Structure formats: C-alpha cells, structure tokens
Amino acid sequence: MDELLRLTQHGLYCPAGDFFVDPSRPVHRAVVSHAHSDHARWGCRRYLAAKPSEQLLRLRMNADATFDFLAYGEKETVGEVKISFHPAGHILGSSQIRIEHRGRVAVVTGDYKLGDDPTCETWEPVDCDLLITESTFGLPIYRWEPNATIFAAINQWWRDSQEAGKCCVIYGYAVGKSQHLLAGLDPSIGPIFTHGAVEKANDAYRRSGVALPKTTHVGSVDGKPNWQGAMVVAVPSAHGTPWMRKFGRVSTAMASGWMAIRGNRRRRSVDRGFVLSDHVDWGSLLKAVELCDPETVWVTHGSAAVVARYLNEQGRDAKVLEGQLRREGDEDESVRGEVDP
C-alpha cells in the first residue's frame, strides 16, 4: 500500500500518478479535496477537483493555474492510476478522493461529515483497502445533535434577541459553515445580513445552484438602517472589531464544533456557542470506517493517535499518518477559533 501513497514534505504523494493530494506547498499537480485553504494550496500549476467545487476554487486560487474538474463518480486515468471524486458532505464540492492502482483502492476523505446538509451533497461510503481519514473531532466527547435541534436553538436565540431589541451576530467560517448556517436560518424571523467574505462565498454557492435565503451584504447598505432584530452572519475575526459598532446592542454567537467544550465557549467570549460542525464526530467517524471497511486506516489531523489506538484495539490495522505531529499547532489554532474549516 505504501507505494500507492507516501508522505513527503509537500504532503501526500502518489508516485504512480505523479501528483499530490491536498499538498501543503505549491506543486506541479494537485488533486484537491475541497476549497478550504489548508487543503487547496494557492500557487500550484495544475489542479484536479470535483466539478461542484469549481466556483469556490476559481474564487480562491491563482487564475493562471490550469483547472480540471470531474463529476462525482467520473473516473480519470492519471499516470498509472484511476482517480475519482465522491461526495464528502463537508462543504460544497468537497470530495473523498478515490485512487485505484492495480486493483488496490485508497480513499482520502479530506474533511467530511455524515448526515444532511442542504448546501452540499451527502457523504457516501466508498469501499477501499486503505482509508485516510481526518480526526479533527476524534474523541468521544464530540457527539453532534441533529441539525433540526441545533437550528431550532439558533432560531430561538434569534427570536429572543429580537424581542430584547438586539441584533444577532453569528460567527462562522466564510466558506461552508456560513452557508450551512444560512440554510438553517428561518428568514421569516427577520432580515439577514452578511459580512463581505461571507457574501462572496454566497455568490459562488448561488452560481453553483445552491438555494440560500435572501441575504444583504452589510457593506452595501445605505444610510442607517435599524439593525434591531436582524441576523448578521460574519467571520470570527470580526468579533470585537470597530466594524461591529454599527449594529448597536448585539447578542453574539459562534457556530463551531469546538463550542461543545465549555472552556472554548468561554474563551471566545461570545454570548452563545452553537455546536454546529462540518466534520465527523466520534460516532460518525467510527461509522464511516465501518461502512468503508478498509483493511488499513491512516489517521491524520486532530486526535490521530487516539483514533488509531482505538481502531487497533477494535481489531483494525490503523496508524497515525506520520508527519501529522507537525500539524499539532494547526489543530489548536482552530480550537482558539479562527477556523473550523
């Protein structure tokens, strides 16, 4: 299996196809799982990705690069391997990357979640011999509630704040999380406004045919509107900046899987924390492994050591993807909350 994919200082490399999967540095040929910047690295010569991620990728990548896109399930031969993309359910266009070589199949999950999200296609299991899975929330303390429950709580918070004469500001990552949020908001409660970075991603989503409720870019609003009772979807870095002043009395919230932990909620110093994540929780990670039923699992990014040890004890051959220690810094960067991509 090791010859199909190996870890280099540029990321996972497939020698038989001469390409990198989600490289960490610019390379000649990148096969990309989704458009978040820690997976789709700027500056590569050539990108191959799933068709539904086209709008987001073109929005964020260097224009002089060459892009190739495949529909979900469509196979393309690159060198000696066959590549295909399969829905990962993380954000619009996010994919698991299936790589087949001489009858052996490896699947790189990228970031993924199970269950419904109206803004992207639902994850589906892919049979494989080697599964390379993320483990951002790979501890049994993470157990997501059903979407309906989470959104009921968010909409209730909106109504309560509206009654108290406040403007709601909810923070989520600009690409993916914000649109997931928007799709769950109840637009009958009040008007929805967006931070510029969020609105740009909204446009890309809408161009890709994803239905989102009506939103207004805060920067495009003339005069002094009444913000009371409105919902503003913003990026986390806007919290506590002068940009916030215009909204008057606000109630703030953060939407992220990290909000499951009380210490993280308190550190963010927001009024509310909603546990809304686009990654697998403990239970769905295990379920995904079971459904894909690989002979070998490599675990990366997050609680890799814990997940690998647990899978081993359950009788599956699992190991930590070497070099993942290097990313430990990143892991907690997102704990502190700028990104939960």
Place this chain on the structure above:
Amino acid sequence: MIRFANLYGELDSTTKTNEKVSAMVNYFANVEQADAAWATYFLAGSKLRRLVPTKLLRKWAAEEAGIPDWLFDESYQSVGDLAETISLVVPPGEVCDDAPLARWVTERMHPLGKMDEPDQRRAVIEIWRHSTPAMRLVTMKLITGAFRIGVSKRLLTRAIASHSGIPTEVVAHRLMGEWEPTAEFFQRVIDDSVDATLPSQPYPFCLAHPLDPKEGPAPLGEVEQYLVEWKWDGIRGQVIRREDSTYIWSRGEELMENRWPEIESAATQLPNGVVLDGEILAATTEGEVLPFAQLQRRIGRKKVGKKLLAEVAVVFHAFDLLERDGCDLRDQPLADRRVQLEQIVEQANHPHLRATELITQSSWGDFAETRETSREHRAEGLMLKRKDAAYDVGRVKGTWWKWKIDPFTIDAVLIYAQKGHGRRASLFSDYTFALWQDGTLVPFAKAYSGLTDAEIRKVDRFIRQNTNDSFGPVRSVTPELVMEVAFEGLQRSSRHKSGVATRFPRIVRWRHDKQPQDANSLADLMEMMPD
C-alpha cells in the same frame, strides 16, 4: 432541575453582572422556597460532602459510554473538567426527570453517600439516563463537589434583595454563618416582619482594597484622617460573645470550634453582646508575633493537643468592635469604635486578647519608611482606615486600604507545563519554574496566573513546539523562557526538591530580555529566607 441547570448555563455564559442578577431574580421568582434555599446554598459556594469517589464515576462513565478507560482519560485531558467530560461522553438520557432541585438533592444525590457500590452505580447511571446534558453537567458538579460559578456573594445578595424587597445589608447579614438550606430558612431570609438574627450569626466582614503601590497613599488625603495598623498575616476572624456563649468565625464563614482554646478562654472575659473583628496570630505570651509557618501548624487541626498548644500559642489581635451591649455599632465612625474597643479589651484583661497596635506618624513619607520594616514585624504591610468611616458591608471602596509590601521576586526558567482547567482547558497554562544550582535547573515553584491571554497563547505554542518529553499530562520543555516570579513568603520544606516552599507564587512578567543563563540561582532564593 431543568430551571437550575438553565440558571447555571445563563450565569456561566455571561460576564455582565446585571444579566447575572436578573437571571437569579428570575429563578427565585419561579421556584419553590425549598429550591430557592438550595440554589442560594450552592451559589454561595457551599458544597455537598463528596458523595461518590471520582474514580468510580470515571469508571462507570467509561462503561456507560462503551469506551476503554484510557479513552476516557484522553477525553478528560482534552476537556479539563471531570463533570463536563462525563456529561459529554455518556450517551444522552432517555427521559428527563424535571423534579424540583430540592428533591433532586435530597432524593437522588444525598442518599448516594450511604449506599454500597453496586447501588451507587445503579443510582448514578439512573441519574445519567434521566437527565439532559445540561442537567447532567450540573448534577455531576454537585456530586463531585466541583460546583463553582462566577457569582460573588454580593451579587447573590443583590439578587435575593431585589427578589424580596429586603434591603441588601439585611439579606447579607442573614446569609452569614451556617444554615440549613430549607424552605423555612429561605423564608426567614426574605421575611420583613421579624428580626431574624440568631445568637451565633456573624456580621459580614468589611474588606480592604489594595493601594496602588506606585501611587502610594498620597491620593487618599491627609494622614490625620486615618488610623494605621499593621496588616497582619494570620487568620481574619470574628469573635462573638452572646448569651454566655462564644462563636469564632473565619472570613470564609466557617465556625471554628475548639480550635482556638486560648481565644475562647479570653472571650469568657467579655460581657455579653460583644462582637470583635480581628486577626488570629501565632505569638508568644510576651506579644511577639511569630511567622505564618508557625500558625500553619495550628490551622486545620480540629482539636489541638497540649504539646502543640504549649509550642504555638495564638493571640487575637482585635482591630474593630462591631457590637456592644447587643447594639450594632457598625454605623458609628471608626474612631469612636476604636475607643470603645480599647475599653472592652482592657476590661477583659486577658493575655490572648489584644487591641492591635496603632502606628502613629506625622506624614505619609514616614509611614512609607515604617512599611519597609513590615517583614521584621511579621506583617504584610500597613492597613489605612478612615477614622470617620462606618464599618461597610461588602466591597465599598475608599474606607479601608491595604498597603502591602512589595513581594519577593526572582527570575526563573520555565521547565514543565501542564494544561489548565476551566477557561484554560486545552491551553498549556500551568507552569513549573526552576532556578540554577551547580549547572542544573531545580524546580522550585508552580505558577498559574499573571500572564495575559495573548501571552498564554504564545507560551502554549512554544510548549507545543519545544516539548522534549511527556510524563502523563506534564510536558518537559526546552528551558528557554525566563519569567519574573513573585511570591509573598518563603519557608524551608523537606517536601520540595529545592528545599524551600514559596507562598502565592505568580508570574509578574515575561522577561523577553533575559536568556535562561541569566536567571537566578537557588542560592539567591535562599538569601531571601528570613532567619
């Protein structure tokens, strides 16, 4: 119980005092008095005695979640809070038992303490299955004695006053001392028709504010307006003599029975209807105050043996008179109270009761010099109290000031780190510092506070990138960071590798300007040791 869990959630998620008060008022308005009493009990910081060993709770939670023990421990390391880890790891309950808080405590929690292990296990698992995650977090915090919430007693008092219409100071007084959380008790707190004071009931303590050491006392006004005393390093206490009985209360409102027989003996010489405020100090019968380390030998002893009593005697240094002939004197000016205090102490004429010495100087400058001699007097600095001020409840600024001596400081190297708890869970925020001795670094103190959040994040990153070894949750890091560590006192200790124990160590600042080899040595620390 859902209401109480929600109250906890509301109090936990806001830092605004008005929102906290209104959340409590709202709670009190919507529950039975028995619940209000228990809520008051817990919010005031009282705890249930430990009902179930935490080791067992961890084990059962792992079993209930279907995970191995090591995985529970990993989860706990990540969360940093046992009750929260349990509430997250255990699968959601099937039904929710929303019985009132009082019933949850008396019927579900209290009985746990008397059960054998299999019954305990059954009862705890039933609690988990009958609660939402929010309720489970609160019940586990109560059961493990780890229930803490950012509400001061003053805020709680304000909420009960606002709920009942009883003046804040009356509520504060009625909440003093020891009481049983019953509906009758809560009724007594909010009843405006009776004088609800019990003979044992202490007064709320007047607290001092720290004086900015850079500014000094000049902004406070004229020297003549103040009484100045030593700021003693002992145990603050209130001595009550009423109806031929004596009650000695600590500042933490613990009734200290049989612990200070000398002071109890002195109190029998007081007339009834007297309440003294002062400091319990270890001292020779000639009056010389002994180091805090000596007093420490008496602290925590429920019963004092003859030998110890002979070796370390205590004296009550009274500095205020709150009640005389059963009359509350707190509204009188301090100068008047002090005159009466001296009369009372003189009449009692007992070697273990003194009116604390007043220090007189003609200028703040002279007082500054006196302050420099504090350590020789075993004092922590000076107390400055306005002569015309009433004895205030709670933290009213401007009547009592503490002008503490500068702490000892030393430059030390960070060598070990551990993740913090609560707000700092998952950040490396608890550090062990070391000093040089013969070319090696010897650990001498742990410090948790003093850095800003931004600095903690930087140190956290350094630790992750420079870990050389891990021992369980403790990381050994490359000795590179130098910090100035402050502490209040030093004493020899055979339990510490360095041979010394420091009091209240904390970080003053990060010495970016220093290399590890510039840090101080253990010998430097030893030089600070009093004889």
